[in-house]
Amino acid sequence: MKALIITSPFIPWALGYPGLDHTIAKLQARHGSPLQSRSTELLGDLQDNNALTAVGSEIKAILQGASAVADGSTYTPPAALASAACTQSTLCIWSHIIGDLSTAFTDCTALARGAIRQGFHDAATWDRDSAYGGADGSLLLSDDELARPENRGLEDIAAQTKAWHGRYAGYNISMADLVQTAAVTATVSCPGGPRIRHFVGRKDDGRPGPTGKLPLPEQDAQTLIDLFAAKTFTADGLVALVGAHTVARQRFVDPGRYDAPQDSTPAVWDSAFYAQTLGGDNETGVLIFHSDWSISGHEATKERFGEFAGAGGMGVWGPAYAQAYFRMSLLGVGNLNYLTEITQALPLPR
Numbered sequence: 001m002k003a004l005i006i007t008s009p010f011i012p013w014a015l016g017y018p019g020l021d022h023t024i025a026k027l028q029a030r031h032g033s034p035l036q037s038r039s040t041e042l043l044g045d046l047q048d049n050n051a052l053t054a055v056g057s058e059i060k061a062i063l064q065g066a067s068a069v070a071d072g073s074t075y076t077p078p079a080a081l082a083s084a085a086c087t088q089s090t091l092c093i094w095s096h097i098i099g100d101l102s103t104a105f106t107d108c109t110a111l112a113r114g115a116i117r118q119g120f121h122d123a124a125t126w127d128r129d130s131a132y133g134g135a136d137g138s139l140l141l142s143d144d145e146l147a148r149p150e151n152r153g154l155e156d157i158a159a160q161t162k163a164w165h166g167r168y169a170g171y172n173i174s175m176a177d178l179v180q181t182a183a184v185t186a187t188v189s190c191p192g193g194p195r196i197r198h199f200v201g202r203k204d205d206g207r208p209g210p211t212g213k214l215p216l217p218e219q220d221a222q223t224l225i226d227l228f229a230a231k232t233f234t235a236d237g238l239v240a241l242v243g244a245h246t247v248a249r250q251r252f253v254d255p256g257r258y259d260a261p262q263d264s265t266p267a268v269w270d271s272a273f274y275a276q277t278l279g280g281d282n283e284t285g286v287l288i289f290h291s292d293w294s295i296s297g298h299e300a301t302k303e304r305f306g307e308f309a310g311a312g313g314m315g316v317w318g319p320a321y322a323q324a325y326f327r328m329s330l331l332g333v334g335n336l337n338y339l340t341e342i343t344q345a346l347p348l349p350r
C-alpha cells in the first residue's frame with residue numbers, strides 16, 4: 001500500500017472512530033510514516049458516550065490528548081490513617097500509603113526501579129485479543145505469573161509490595177491499584193521523573209494473566225511495534241515507554257555483566273538512554289538491549305528516538321512518557337467511569 005494519505009499527525013477526524021484510529025496507527029507503524037503520534041484509542045467502559053461519568057470524561061480526555069502530567073496541587077492528610085475521618089476518604093487513605101511508598105523510593109532506589117517495571121509487567125499482559133488480564137494485580141496475586149521467566153528480577157519489589165498490601169489490607173485497597181500507584185510514585189521519586197495523573201479503583205483478578213504478551217529483549221523492532229499496537233500504543237508510544245530504561249539495570253540478559261545499567265545515569269530520569277542507545281557503545285559500562293537498539297534504528301521509530309535523544313529531548317519525552325504510561329496503567333480496566341483521582345497525593349517532582 002504505497003498511497004497512505006494522512007495529512008495531520010493528530011488525525012482529528014479519526015477521533016470519533018476508535019477502530020479506524022487503531023487501524024491507522026497500525027498502518028503508520030508498518031509503513032514507517034513520519035506522521036506517528038500517540039494513540040487516542042479509548043479503553044474499557046469509555047466507549048459508550050451516554051454512560052460517561054464525570055471521572056470517565058476526565059480519563060477519556062487524557063487518553064485522547066489532554067496532558068497526563070499533573071499540576072502542582074498537593075494534599076496533606078487531615079487525619080491519621082486509622083481515624084474515621086480518613087477511612088471515609090480514598091484520597092486520605094492513599095496519601096498515607098503513598099507516604100510509605102515514597103520513603104522506599106526516594107532518589108530512585110532499586111525498589112523504585114523494580115516498581116516501574118512491575119507496573120508495566122502487570123498491565124501489559126492485556127491486549128485487544130485478551131478476555132482478561134491487564135492492570136489487575138494478577139502478577140502478585142498469582143504465584144504462577146510471577147514465576148514466569150520474563151518476570152525474573154521482580155522478586156524484591158514483589159515481596160515488598162505484598163508486604164504493603166498486607167499492611168493496608170484493612171483499608172479496602174486492591175493489589176491492582178497498589179501496583180500501579182507504586183509505579184507512578186516510583187517514577188516521580190526518580191530525579192527528573194514526571195508526576196503522572198493517577199486514578200484508583202481497579203479490580204483485582206487472581207487468574208494468571210495471558211501468556212506471550214510481554215516483550216523480550218531479543219525481539220526486533222517490528223515485532224515490538226506490533227506487540228504494543230495490540231495494546232493500543234502507536235510506535236511513538238513504544239519509543240516513549242522504553243525510555244523507562246533510563247533507570248534500568250539488567251541482571252539476566254547478560255549475567256556476566258550483572259547490574260549493568262542501560263544508560264550511564266541509572267539513578268536519574270533523563271534522556272541519556274536515547275542518546276547512548278543511538279551511540280551504540282555496548283562495551284564501556286552501559287549494556288544496550290537488542291530490542292532497544294532495534295527500535296532506535298527502525299523506520300517507524302528512529303525519528304522519534306532521535307528527537308528524544310537530541311537537545312530539548314527531555315522536554316518532549318517527559319509528557320510523552322506520562323501520556324503513554326497513563327494509558328498503560330489502565331489496560332484491561334473495565335470500570336474507568338468509576339475510578340477516583342488521587343494525583344494530589346503523589347509527591348512533587350524532584
Ligand code: HEM
Nearest residue numbers: 113117120153215216217241244248249250251252253291
Ligand atoms: C521493548 C520492550 C521492553 C523490553 C524488551 C524490556 C526488557 C527488559 C529487560 C530484559 C530488563 C532487565 C531485566 C533483568 O535482567 O534484570 C528490563 C529492565 C527494566 N525495564 Fe524493561 N523492557 C521493555 C519495556 C519496558 C517498559 C515499557 C518499561 C516501563 C514502562 C520498562 C521498565 C523497565 C525498568 C524500570 C527496568 C529496570 C528494573 C530494575 O532495575 O530492577 N521496560 N527491561
